Amino acid sequence: MTGTTPHTHTQPDEAAAGAILTIDLGAIRENYRRLKARLDGVACAGVVKADGYGLGAVEVANALRKEGCDTFFVAHLWEGIVLRDALGAAPTIFVLHGFLPGSEAQGEAAALTPVVNSTAQLVAWRDLAHRLGKKLPAAIQIDSGMSRIGMAPVEVEALAADPSGFDGIELKLVMSHLACADEPEHGANEAERLEFDRLRKMLPPAPLSFANSSGIFLGKPYHHDLARPGAALYGINPTPGHGNPMQPVVKLEAKVIQTRQIDAGAGVGYGHTFHASGPLRTATIALGYADGWHRRTSAAAFFEGIKLPFIGRVSMDSIILDISALPAGRLREGDLVELIGPSHPLDTVADVAGTIGYEVLTSLGHRFHRRYIGG
Numbered sequence: 001m002t003g004t005t006p007h008t009h010t011q012p013d014e015a016a017a018g019a020i021l022t023i024d025l026g027a028i029r030e031n032y033r034r035l036k037a038r039l040d041g042v043a044c045a046g047v048v049k050a051d052g053y054g055l056g057a058v059e060v061a062n063a064l065r066k067e068g069c070d071t072f073f074v075a076h077l078w079e080g081i082v083l084r085d086a087l088g089a090a091p092t093i094f095v096l097h098g099f100l101p102g103s104e105a106q107g108e109a110a111a112l113t114p115v116v117n118s119t120a121q122l123v124a125w126r127d128l129a130h131r132l133g134k135k136l137p138a139a140i141q142i143d144s145g146m147s148r149i150g151m152a153p154v155e156v157e158a159l160a161a162d163p164s165g166f167d168g169i170e171l172k173l174v175m176s177h178l179a180c181a182d183e184p185e186h187g188a189n190e191a192e193r194l195e196f197d198r199l200r201k202m203l204p205p206a207p208l209s210f211a212n213s214s215g216i217f218l219g220k221p222y223h224h225d226l227a228r229p230g231a232a233l234y235g236i237n238p239t240p241g242h243g244n245p246m247q248p249v250v251k252l253e254a255k256v257i258q259t260r261q262i263d264a265g266a267g268v269g270y271g272h273t274f275h276a277s278g279p280l281r282t283a284t285i286a287l288g289y290a291d292g293w294h295r296r297t298s299a300a301a302f303f304e305g306i307k308l309p310f311i312g313r314v315s316m317d318s319i320i321l322d323i324s325a326l327p328a329g330r331l332r333e334g335d336l337v338e339l340i341g342p343s344h345p346l347d348t349v350a351d352v353a354g355t356i357g358y359e360v361l362t363s364l365g366h367r368f369h370r371r372y373i374g375g
């Protein structure tokens with residue numbers, strides 16, 4: 001493959017890149033099928049906000065379409081415009097943030113469906129429908145207890161009492177979002193479900209959507225008519241604390257740019273935060289905090305399953321590894337070491353970094369050569 005991909009600013013070819021990000025579209029499709037099997041006939045959308053959790057919204061959406069997925073969610077209007085352009089007219093694309101004041105016509109022109117989160121957003125959308133002389137599609141989001149986004153209960157009650165509330169609107173979906181879905185024992189799950197049910201009954205009948213990835217694993221009462229998984233599609237464990245029912249999707253490997261032999265007492269990296277207690281063999285790899293690897297995360301890389309601990313600070317473009325566990329000469333310039341993959345699963349990397357897989361993926365930088373497989 002080397003040399004077959006032209007250089008662009010966002011996609012270096014394999015030979016020129018410092019690190020390789022392999023994205024298994026076949027695994028994303030398999031994860032979609034696994035979620036569908038759990039949903040037992042309920043429809044399943046794909047959440048591809050934040051450029052498909054950092055993995056490429058267009059590539060991911062096209063893979064999911066091959067599994068029959070025809071409904072996608074993005075967060076920002078701009079993400080929706082880009083996706084519409086790439087996918088053509090057929091799929092339904094919901095914009096989770098809705099259309100902010102002044103952007104309604106842009107959203108309509110791209111045939112996007114806003115997730116209407118407030119009465120003000122609904123009024124502006126209704127006004128546009130009136131001006132255009134046609135019905136416009138919308139989802140309504142109810143805040144069932146997360147206090148983040150969506151219509152508050154008082155707004156839903158006022159809307160229910162307004163006979164012209166949905167004039168010019170084709171109500172496609174009524175939805176809400178779970179705050180604590182990854183904690184199945186949390187009382188907020190049942191409370192939100194009941195509140196969603198109470199409020200949605202005040203609105204005109206429409207398909208209902210409630211569950212994100214973890215919500216699907218809360219069982220049938222949470223499935224409604226359309227599930228909205230993101231994380232689980234990308235291999236993030238939707239059932240933290242239990243085995244991961246999803247297939248891993250991402251592998252991140254960085255190239256060795258130099259190997260060295262250092263003496264006892266040598267200081268390593270910026271600030272000399274590490275000193276060799278004896279002679280050490282080290283390798284410097286071409287990946288750093290500019291690639292989304294958090295500077296404060298001390299971790300390890302792996303080579304053929306052998307753990308190679310980071311030593312010293314993470315630099316912008318490089319990290320130093322202790323490779324003394326490998327036979328001398330085994331690791332050479334240009335070899336790849338694994339940062340995320342079978343020896344170092346995404347959720348483990350996230351744990352070590354004190355964060356979640358969502359943040360690890362969406363932090364990944366744009367200097368990698370991205371290799372899509374299994375499409």
Ligand SMILES: *Cc1c(COP(=O)(O)O)cnc(C)c1O
Nearest residue numbers: 047177212213228229230231232
């Ligand atoms: C991000 C998001 C999702 C997807 O959540 P996951 O936990 O990644 O499955 C679903 N619905 C809403 C409203 C979201 O913001």
